[in-house]
Amino acid sequence: MQVIRAPRFSGFCGGVKRAWTIALRTRAVTEGPVYLSGELINNGPAMHELEERGLSVLRVIDGEVPAVPGTLVMRAHGESPVTFARAQELGLPIVDATCGIVRAVQQKAKALEESGWQVILYGHHDHPEARATIAYTQHGLIVDSLAEAEALTSFERIAALAQTTVLLADYDQICEVLKTKTSELANHGQICAWTRMAQEEAAALALECSVVVVVGGRGSSNTRRLVDVASEHVPTYLVETVEELEPGWFQASSVVGVCAGASTREGDVASVMARLETLGQEMNVRTAE
Ligand code: SF4
Structure with a gap:
């Protein structure tokens, strides 16, 4: 392995x-x-x-x-x-x-509304970042899905924003729907660069591997997006800690990719890496016997 x-x-x-x-x-x-x-x-x-x-x-x-x-x-x-x-x-x-990046989006939401735009943020209704950002506006809305965007009424001018950890491709689709709801759409969505590059790395890693393990919190939006991205290519498992690794997910011939969410401690990643190395050695010994 x-x-x-x-x-x-x-x-x-x-x-x-x-x-x-x-x-x-x-x-x-x-x-x-x-x-x-x-x-x-x-x-x-x-x-x-x-x-x-x-x-x-x-x-x-x-x-x-x-x-x-x-x-x-x-x-x-x-x-x-x-x-x-x-x-x-x-x-x-x-x-x-x-986070300074989140703070910048909050300020942008407030300023855009004060300039007469209807602020619409693509994010998760129950996510603290999305809720806090929209709270900097009086009338801003969160849309969580294409269906919600399609159900919106029309507005004179829409300013689109994004929760910093969503998938860029999903946000772009939302913007396509928002274009049908107004004659003037200003796209101010800013996906955090770290999040975007982590998603790109996860996709590239998945192409080199036969299985991917994502280490991170189950409630973490950016961690779940890594799972989404990697699972488009290979079986992908989310673990919060090393104890959740299941030996049955791997074979001696597996190439295992490991990535981690933005809120995952280095110690948790290192423990998962060490356990996988040990599992691999055990499997190699069994294969040789
Ligand atoms: S992923 Fe990290 S750097 Fe990016 S917006 Fe969230 S807290 Fe800030």
Whole structure:
């Protein structure tokens, strides 16, 4: 068995690395409790580690910030203006770990609406980034699918935006439908470069392999897109941790590609790589016997 890792874009992206560092540094230098406004990143095992290291998750929904006695770290996906305002009203010290790319999309959504555009964002209704971004507008809409885009009424001018982790090809299809809903469509969609390149790498890796393992959180949008991309070519399995690897997925002749979502810790990728190497050696020994 041969094991190949996606060479450049697997594991923590810049935005996650920054949020992780900010959260842990805040914990280290702050007296009293430190809270996260929600899951800092979409990865269960990584969030478990942060909780073990003294960061508590508040899970703020729609600006309902509880009156807690501590510092509040805003997560990488961003939070709504209502959440920031409520935390300020409560006098909570705020540390903002919003990814700069997400912050730019939020500001763009607000500015476009103020200039008279109907903002329509392609993203997932239940995803914290999409919800927080659209909360910077008064009338912005999220569309999650082609069917939802087709069901829209018409608007004078539409400004299209995208959740930073969606597939570019899917977003382009949504824009084609939006063109039929207005005489003026401005395309401002910005898929994060890390996400795009990770998807390209996953597709290229899948072409070289007979099976792909994606390491990452089940709730992570960018991780699920890697699964979508790789599974177009070969059987693809998503694991959060090494314990979930099933030996039955592989054969001695397998060429296994490993890639990882933007919120996957290096240790989780390394453990999966090491386990696959061991499995491969065991299979080679059995084949030789
Ligand atoms: S995937 Fe891109 S947009 Fe999302 S946190 Fe990472 S760098 Fe920021």
